[in-house]
Amino acid sequence: MHERTQAYLRGRFGDHYRNQSIDPPPGANEREWGYVPWTEGPGETYSRHNAMIDLGALEDFLARERPKHVYFSAGRYDNPGATTMNEKGWRRSGLIFDLDADHLPSTTPEDSYAEMLADCKDALFRLLDFLERDFGFEEMQIVFSGSRGYHVHVRDEGIQRLDSDARREIVDYVRGIGLEFDELVEEETVAGLGRKTPAENRYLPTEGGWGGRIHDKLVSVLSEVRDLPEEEALERLQEYDGIGEGRAQAAYNLTQERFVEIERGNLSAHAVFAQLARQFATEVVAEENAQIDEPVSTDTNRLIRLPGSLHGGSGLAVRRVPREEIDDFDPLVDAVPETFTNHEITVEVTDGGTVELGGDSFTLEEGVHTVPEYVGVFLMTRGRAEKGEE
């Protein structure tokens, strides 16, 4: 990055911070702060172990330093400015989830930026389903990361003091790691009439947890099967592993005659039902798990990007997204900082291509162009352009 480009970006980041009010996270004084200044050369300098008291008021600091990236710690400490974790004296830590397009199996390097972000939003919805329905978390902040994904900050009191091992359990839960079908199943003794020994019935939980998710899928697939003409239903059922004509018939009969047992999750109703449930478990985990970046959530000392700051690798804003607005949120429009929307600038594109931003698509070849400032800033921060002469 040329000196002129860097000076320009730093100046404009400063303009942005002067006009922007940023809400610091709760307990800002107890957190470690980190930032990356604009520096020449390829490497980045990471200034860590800063306490708020050393940086001064957050907005003043941002306007003065105009950093390329800004972070604060999920953890809160007795001495946030100390350089070792022992001296810091850990008190508590929020729980952070990081969804990054790079970690999603559904994305490929050929996908456009917009496609990757759309995949990420799907994963975000899956994650929120766990956090809201299963974990019942109430204090959550959802943030567009400014680059390739989303962060969720959970601040409920109940998780604040959990250690890394306990947080690993939460990670494994949303990832579906370590799920054992037989452990999900509950046994219930039925003392039937005329029975000498009581029988054990095996039930899949119908609500809550992974058991409930698997049950939902069973009910939805098997109710479709129930409503199909018999021949088609049998064919459909035989698509599953290990289901031949006989078992398909048994499953079909179950849907016709005793659908209530399916709704109850009674795996003992017929062997084929238990067999299907077991197969569905694997599918449901694959489809519904949320592929978070695991080490972020288990690390109680992690630094995370400050909401409201600018991402120095995209020029986009790290933007809070209210829960009800996620659906409509388009990061490539809504995270474009207002500071960069009012005029055009000249850039020299060194690595051309298509940029989708601000609701428009720009295809730029190498050379000098006049573009909306946010497009120029995006290209420069990504190292695909240098500042041209005005």
Added chain:
Amino acid sequence: MKPLHARYPFLQSAREAVEAADVDLVTVVREEEAVRTRALDRVETALDSGRVGAPHRRDRVELLSYPVARVLVSLIDEHVLTRKYARAEAATAHERFEAEFTETTELKSRDREQLSIRTLLAEFGMTEGVRETDDAYSVAVGTYLAYATEERGDEWRLVNRTLRDGEIELSESELLVLIRQAIRDRVDEGLPLSVPDAIASHLDAECEQIRERLADLDLTRDIDTVVPDLFPPCMTALLDQVQKGEHLEHHSRFAIATFLTTIGMTTDEIVELFQVNPGFGEEATRYQVDHIRGKTSPTEYSPPACSTMQSYGDCVNKDDLCEQISHPLAYYEAKLDDADEEEIIDWRERDETAQS
């Protein structure tokens, strides 16, 4: 001092009873042999059977033997002992209250003060996180995770639980397992205590006996001595790279971490050793090492055999002994066997001497 305190000496009220009775621990360890003996019995039984043994017939002796046992454990200050002791105190308490809770009303002695689940929950600040339902308990996920993570077994993994709106349903006996863990934490809290000489000097004989017992324990599975000079060349090379701050591939990191774990280094020691290397984040290292150790996974990993080391290119600087063995651990064991007792200076002990 009540019988309840003697049975459950870790309770806050037991501690208060001891304080209120104005007992001077120095005088106790100097003059009350019964207390010293019972304290020693607690620790030795913990090592032998994972329990703390039958209670002394006198409540006072039984109760006082608990703080003295914690002093003994502190004086020895061996991680394995502290862990086993805390676990044993918790296991014994768990057996006692589980038996109390299942006794039928007729059998319950009328004059004995009973412990209730409610009291235990309050004792450990768990009241808010546990809600009684018709025939079970609903436990807040944060409370569950604070105490269930250490439990082995798939059924304790959160992913296999019906988690709904932040709560998990537990049976009474499952809840008692969480309480057992809370007791373990309580016993472990503050260990090792810093013990004044006035107390320590009266416990030399007991400490000696525990040390001997520790040494006798069959630790065949662990080699439990860390002497880098005797490491196989492959591990020496990896350790060298770690300490130079070089980047290690995952398989190499796995190899050195499993090797160090197997020869008896604790997670803390490994984390400390790796910390000089900026490529290893503390949390990530800790997690990996705990995972290898089997703390966070059902499997305890062992270091790769020579053939695996070779295929990853981690087998370097082969020497004559390498030709005779097929596993890095076998190399190290052979070297340890050859070395004179006096020559073997455990790295960690050497470090301690250097520091003091």
